[in-house]
Amino acid sequence: MKKMIDIVEVLSVPLAESQGLLAFNLDAPETGTQTDVGAVEFRGWVLGKMSPAIAVEVIHQGRVLKTIPVNVPRPDVVQTYPQASEAGISGFQATLDLSRVIDPHDQLTVYSILRDQSLAKMAEVTVKLGSESSTVEVPLPQQDAESGVDGIQLKLQRIQADLERSKVFVQTVKTDLLNREQLNR
Numbered sequence: 001m002k003k004m005i006d007i008v009e010v011l012s013v014p015l016a017e018s019q020g021l022l023a024f025n026l027d028a029p030e031t032g033t034q035t036d037v038g039a040v041e042f043r044g045w046v047l048g049k050m051s052p053a054i055a056v057e058v059i060h061q062g063r064v065l066k067t068i069p070v071n072v073p074r075p076d077v078v079q080t081y082p083q084a085s086e087a088g089i090s091g092f093q094a095t096l097d098l099s100r101v102i103d104p105h106d107q108l109t110v111y112s113i114l115r116d117q118s119l120a121k122m123a124e125v126t127v128k129l130g131s132e133s134s135t136v137e138v139p140l141p142q143q144d145a146e147s148g149v150d151g152i153q154l155k156l157q158r159i160q161a162d163l164e165r166s167k168v169f170v171q172t173v174k175t176d177l178l179n180r181e182q183l184n185r
Contacts, residue, residue: 003099004130005037012123018112020120022047022084026110029125037102037129042066042110043093044122045074051116052086055168058094059109060101067113067164068094069171104129115172 007029015021024046029035046053056068072091081087108125 003037004034005040005098005102006128006130007031007033007035008105008126008128010123010125013121018120018122020049020051020114020118021053021112021122022049023081024053024112024122026123026125034130037099038097040096040098040127041093042068042096043091045072045077045090046070046092046112046122047077047081047084047087047090048112048114048120051114051118052172053090053112054115054172055113055164056092056122057111057113057119058096059111060106063101064164065098065101065108066094066096067168068092069168070112098127102127102129113168 008031010026010029010031012024012026015023018024024044026042026044028041028043035041042056042058044056046056053070055070058065058068070092071089072093073089074087074091077084077090078087084090105128106126108127109121110123110125112120112122114120
């Protein structure tokens with residue numbers, strides 16, 4: 001039997017409050033839908049103003065659940081934003097297993113990471129576990145835990161998130177260098 005999760009609300013941050021972003025859209029998840037808690041899709045696109053978007057992060061209680069590279073072709077975004085040089089490859093997509101991290105009623109935050117390493121908040125996603133899985137609760141370390149096993153685990157999670165950001169950044173730089181080499185030929 002699949003455990004289900006309700007997407008209660010997806011609240012996009014007004015563009016005026018998303019400093020550093022030219023435009024963005026979170027295509028999935030969508031408000032009012034229900035999906036398998038082990039396969040929640042996060043999909044959309046994002047464009048930075050001055051610095052290109054290189055990744056999107058899904059955060060839960062201060063912990064990075066997933067860093068998703070911005071590397072999916074989006075021809076629809078090119079048509080709407082032809083002036084943005086990164087519009088053609090502005091998409092992101094990943095499927096997350098939330099079965100071990102979500103409380104019965106919880107919230108996730110979606111941020112964009114720009115090449116200059118700044119963060120821009122994109123959306124807040126409110127979720128609720130379906131009745132079949134409402135008895136499943138996995139305690140997580142508190143965000144302010146500084147010592148003990150919980151504190152160490154939280155610090156390791158932050159280090160892993162930083163490492164993922166660095167990997168995405170290095171890949172973006174490599175791609176830029178290859179593109180420049182091809183242009184110079």
